[in-house]
Amino acid sequence: MIQLRGVSKTFDGGTSYAVKDLSFQVEAGETVVLLGSSGCGKTTTLKMINRLVEPTHGHIEVGGEDVMNQDPALLRRRIGYVFQGIGLFPHMTIEQNVGLVPRLLGWSARKRGERVRELLRLVGLAPEDYADRFSEALSGGQQQRVGVARALAADPAYLLMDEPFGALDALTREALQQELLGLKKKLEKTIIFVTHDIFEALLLGDRIVILHQGNVQQIGTKKEILSAPATPFVRDLFGKPAKQLADFKDILK
Amino acid sequence: MSAEPWITFVSDHLSELWIRTGEHLILTGFSTISALLIGVPLGILIFRNSWLRGPALGGVGILQTIPSLAMLVFLLALLQKIGVLPAVIALTLYALLPIVRNTFTGLTGVSPQVMEAAKGIGMTEGQQLRMVRLPLATPVIVAGIRTAAVVSVGIATLSAFIGAGGLGQFINRGLALYNTRLILLGAVPAAMLALLVDFAIGSFEWGLRPVRKQDKPGSARAIIRPVALMMPLLLIVIGLFAYFTQPSLGTRPASVSNGGTVTVATKNFTEQLILGELMAQVLEAKTDLNVIRRFNLGGSMICHGALMNGEIDLYAEYTGTGLTAILKAPVIADPEKAFYYVKAAYRKQYDAEWLRPFGFNNTYAITVRTQDAKQYGWHTISDLKEAAPGLKAGFTAEFAERPDGYPGLSKAYGFEFGGIRDLDPSLMYEAVSKGEVDVICAFATDGRIAAYRLTPLKDDLQFFPPYHAAPVVREAVLAEHPEVEQALSLLEGILDDQTMQQLNFEVDAKKRDAGRVASEFLKKKGVI
Ligand SMILES: Nc1ncnc2c1ncn2[C@@H]1O[C@H](COP(=O)(O)OP(=O)(O)OP(=O)(O)O)[C@@H](O)[C@H]1O
Numbered sequence: 001m002i003q004l005r006g007v008s009k010t011f012d013g014g015t016s017y018a019v020k021d022l023s024f025q026v027e028a029g030e031t032v033v034l035l036g037s038s039g040c041g042k043t044t045t046l047k048m049i050n051r052l053v054e055p056t057h058g059h060i061e062v063g064g065e066d067v068m069n070q071d072p073a074l075l076r077r078r079i080g081y082v083f084q085g086i087g088l089f090p091h092m093t094i095e096q097n098v099g100l101v102p103r104l105l106g107w108s109a110r111k112r113g114e115r116v117r118e119l120l121r122l123v124g125l126a127p128e129d130y131a132d133r134f135s136e137a138l139s140g141g142q143q144q145r146v147g148v149a150r151a152l153a154a155d156p157a158y159l160l161m162d163e164p165f166g167a168l169d170a171l172t173r174e175a176l177q178q179e180l181l182g183l184k185k186k187l188e189k190t191i192i193f194v195t196h197d198i199f200e201a202l203l204l205g206d207r208i209v210i211l212h213q214g215n216v217q218q219i220g221t222k223k224e225i226l227s228a229p230a231t232p233f234v235r236d237l238f239g240k241p242a243k244q245l246a247d248f249k250d251i252l253k
Numbered sequence: 254m255s256a257e258p259w260i261t262f263v264s265d266h267l268s269e270l271w272i273r274t275g276e277h278l279i280l281t282g283f284s285t286i287s288a289l290l291i292g293v294p295l296g297i298l299i300f301r302n303s304w305l306r307g308p309a310l311g312g313v314g315i316l317q318t319i320p321s322l323a324m325l326v327f328l329l330a331l332l333q334k335i336g337v338l339p340a341v342i343a344l345t346l347y348a349l350l351p352i353v354r355n356t357f358t359g360l361t362g363v364s365p366q367v368m369e370a371a372k373g374i375g376m377t378e379g380q381q382l383r384m385v386r387l388p389l390a391t392p393v394i395v396a397g398i399r400t401a402a403v404v405s406v407g408i409a410t411l412s413a414f415i416g417a418g419g420l421g422q423f424i425n426r427g428l429a430l431y432n433t434r435l436i437l438l439g440a441v442p443a444a445m446l447a448l449l450v451d452f453a454i455g456s457f458e459w460g461l462r463p464v465r466k467q468d469k470p471g472s473a474r475a476i477i478r479p480v481a482l483m484m485p486l487l488l489i490v491i492g493l494f495a496y497f498t499q500p501s502l503g504t505r506p507a508s509v510s511n512g513g514t515v516t517v518a519t520k521n522f523t524e525q526l527i528l529g530e531l532m533a534q535v536l537e538a539k540t541d542l543n544v545i546r547r548f549n550l551g552g553s554m555i556c557h558g559a560l561m562n563g564e565i566d567l568y569a570e571y572t573g574t575g576l577t578a579i580l581k582a583p584v585i586a587d588p589e590k591a592f593y594y595v596k597a598a599y600r601k602q603y604d605a606e607w608l609r610p611f612g613f614n615n616t617y618a619i620t621v622r623t624q625d626a627k628q629y630g631w632h633t634i635s636d637l638k639e640a641a642p643g644l645k646a647g648f649t650a651e652f653a654e655r656p657d658g659y660p661g662l663s664k665a666y667g668f669e670f671g672g673i674r675d676l677d678p679s680l681m682y683e684a685v686s687k688g689e690v691d692v693i694c695a696f697a698t699d700g701r702i703a704a705y706r707l708t709p710l711k712d713d714l715q716f717f718p719p720y721h722a723a724p725v726v727r728e729a730v731l732a733e734h735p736e737v738e739q740a741l742s743l744l745e746g747i748l749d750d751q752t753m754q755q756l757n758f759e760v761d762a763k764k765r766d767a768g769r770v771a772s773e774f775l776k777k778k779g780v781i
Pocket residue numbers: 011018036037038039040041042043044045084
C-alpha cells in the first residue's frame with residue numbers, strides 16, 4: 001500500500017508548486033495511473049515516493065511506514081522504478097543492467113542469469129541477441145523495454161513506472177500493456193503508472209489521478225471520471241480524444 | 254668540430270644510453286604512479302567535499318607554476334638528499350594537477366540521468382561511486398594520467414641537475430660542454446620516450462574499455478586487449494631491468510659512510526668537469542681510496558647542500574661564490590683575505606675545509622678583440638675610459654643588472670659605454686669577434702677567449718671580487734683520510750688563467766673528453 005497525505009513540493013521556496021496538496025492511496029495489488037499534461041508534477045510525485053525528491057509538506061507511506069523513517073537505499077530496492085529518461089548504465093551490458101538490483105540484494109550469479117533471461121523474453125528481447133550488448137547498440141524503444149525489465153528484476157512489490165511505453169510503436173506498446181495486465185493479475189503488484197496517453201490510462205488504471213498544474217483535478221475509477229468529470233479540464237481532456245476518434249471514423253468511411 | 258661519425262658516437266654511448274633510458278623510465282614511472290595514488294583519491298575527495306575544491310585545485314595548480322629547478326633545489330634542502338628521491342617527489346608534485354583535475358572533471362561529467370537511476374534503484378553512496386561514477390569517469394581520468402606521464406618525461410630531463418640520472422644527464426653534459434651531439438643524445442630519445450609513454454597509456458585506456466560484442470573470446474581484439482593493458486607495466490619493467498642490469502655506471506646514490514671511498518662532485522660546466530677530473534685522478538693515483546664521480550650537479554647550492562649532508566665529499570668552489578652566494582657575506586677584493594675569510598667561515602659554520610687554491614682566478618673579465626687592444630694600447634679597464642662612449646658593450650642580463658656587475662663597474666671606473674646589449678653567454682664571444690659589439694664581460698678562464706682571439710683587460714682598480722677555485726672537502730673525510738689532503742695539495746697553484754683557458758678550450762672547442770684532457774695535463778706536469 002502506498003499512501004500520500006497532503007503532499008506538496010516547491011522547488012523555488014513557495015513561489016510555485018510542482019505538486020500541491022496531493023492525497024491519494026494505492027491499495028495493495030491496485031494500479032493507479034497519474035494522468036496529466038506536461039509539467040504537471042507526475043515525475044515529481046513518483047520521485048517523492050522513493051525519496052529521490054523530498055516533499056516540502058505532507059507525508060508518504062510505503063507499506064504502512066513513513067518513507068522518511070526508512071533507509072533510502074533499502075526502500076528503493078523494494079520499489080521497481082522505470083525512469084522517464086530510462087537511465088541505463090552505458091558501461092554495463094544489458095544483462096548487467098537488468099541484473100543490477102538482484103546483485104545489490106545479493107542474489108547468486110546463476111539465479112540472476114536465469115532471471116535476466118526470463119525478463120528479457122518477457123519484454124520481447126531475445127536474450128541470445130541482446131544480453132551482451134551495450135545500451136548504445138539498442139533503439140530507444142528497446143532501451144525502454146530494458147528499463148522495464150530492470151524495474152521488474154528483483155520482483156518488487158511496488159512499481160513506479162514513469163511513461164514506460166512512451167517510445168514504443170502502437171503494436172509493441174499494446175503487447176507490453178497486455179503483459180503488464182497479466183503480471184498484475186498474477187503477482188499482486190502495487191503500481192503507480194504515469195502516462196500522457198488517455199487510452200493507456202483507461203486500459204491499465206484501476207483508478208486514475210488527473211493532475212493539472214500541480215493540482216489534483218479528480219481521482220476516481222474510469223467510470224466515475226467518464227460519467228462525472230469533476231472539472232472543465234477533465235471534461236476537455238476526455239472530450240478531445242472522443243472527438244478525434246469520431247473524426248477518425250469519418251475518415252475511414 | 255669533431256670528425257667522429259654519428260654512428261660511432263652513438264655506438265660509443267649505447268650502453269650508457271640504455272642505462273639513462275632505464276633511469277628515465279623509472280623516474281617517470283614511479284612519479285606517475287605515486288601521483289596517481291595521491292591524485293585520484295584527492296580528486297574524489299574534492300568531488301565529495303565542495304569546500305575543499307578551491308584550495309586543493311588551487312594548491313596543485315600553484316605547484317605547477319613553481320619553476321622546476323627551484324622545486325628541485327627546495328626539495329633538496331628539505332630532504333637533505335640528492336638523487337632519485339627528491340626528483341621523484343618533484344615529478345610527482347608536477348603530475349598531480351592533470352590527474353586531480355581530470356578525476357574531478359570526469360566524476361562531475363557523468364550524466365545526471367544515469368546517476369539518478371543509480372540512486373533510484375537503491376545504490377548506496379559508495380556503490381554509486383564505485384559501480385557507476387568511477388567506471389564512467391575512467392576514460393577522462395586515464396587521459397589525465399596520460400598527460401601527467403608525458404609531461405613527466407619532459408621534466409624528468411631536469412632531474413639530472415640533482416644527480417638523479419636519466420636522459421637529462423646527456424643534455425646537461427652537452428650544455429656544459431657546448432656539445433650539440435650530447436644534447437641530442439639526451440633530447441631525441443627523451444622525445445621518443447614521450448611518444449612511447451603516450452602510446453602505452455593510450456593502449457591501456459583502449460584495453461580498459463568495456464568488452465563489446467564483437468570481441469568474443471578468440472577474436473583478435475580479445476587477444477590484443479590484455480597486451481594493451483600491460484603496456485605501461487611493460488615500460489616500467491624495462492626501466493627496472495635497465496637500471497639493475499648495469500650497476501657500475503655513475504649516479505647510484507653513494508654510500509654515506511666512507512669506508513675507503515671518496516665522492517667527488519662538480520657543477521655543470523666545462524671548467525668544473527676538468528677540475529673534478531683533476532682531483533679524482535690525483536686521488537686515484539695517490540691514494541687507495543675508491544673514487545666515485547658525481548659530476549654535473551646543477552649549481553653551487555646543490556653541490557653545497559650535498560656536501561653538507563655528506564652525500565658528496567668534495568668539489569671545487571670559487572672564493573667569490575663561497576663568499577657571496579653561500580655565506581652571503583659582502584665582497585672582499587683582496588684575494589688572500591677573501592680566501593682566509595671563507596676558509597675560517599666554512600670551518601666554523603659547515604665543518605668543511607678549503608684546501609689551497611688551484612691558482613687561476615675565474616672572475617669576470619672585461620674583454621675586447623686582441624686586434625683592438627693592440628691597436629689602441631688597451632691593457633687595463635681604465636684604458637677604455639676615453640673610448641668608452643663610442644663602444645658598444647654586450648653583457649649577460651645578469652651582469653648588466655647586478656650591483657657588482659656593470660652598474661658598480663661604471664661607478665668605480667667613472668665611465669659608461671655608448672650602448673649596452675643583453676646577450677646570452679653562449680653568443681657573447683662570437684658577437685664581439687664579429688664586431689657586433691666591442692666589449693664583453695667574459696669569464697677570465699673561458700676557452701673561447703683564446704679561440705676567438707680576444708684579450709681580457711686587467712681589472713686595475715680590483716673592482717671584481719676574486720674567484721679563485723679551490724677544493725672544498727668535508728672535515729670528517731680529511732680526519733679519516735689525511736691522504737686526501739696530501740694528494741690534493743699536489744694541485745696547488747698548478748693552473749694559471751692561461752692554462753685553465755687552454756684546458757677549457759680543448760674540451761669546449763675541440764670537443765675532447767675532459768678526463769683525457771685532465772690526465773694528459775697531469776702527466777705533462779709530472780703529477781701522476
Ligand atoms: N529539480 C527541479 N528543480 C526545479 N524545478 C523542477 C525540478 N523538477 C521538476 N521541476 C518543475 O516541477 C514541475 C513538475 O515537473 P515534473 O517533472 O514532475 O513534470 P511531469 O508531470 O513529469 O512532466 P512531463 O510529462 O513533461 O514529464 C515542472 O514545472 C518542472 O519544471
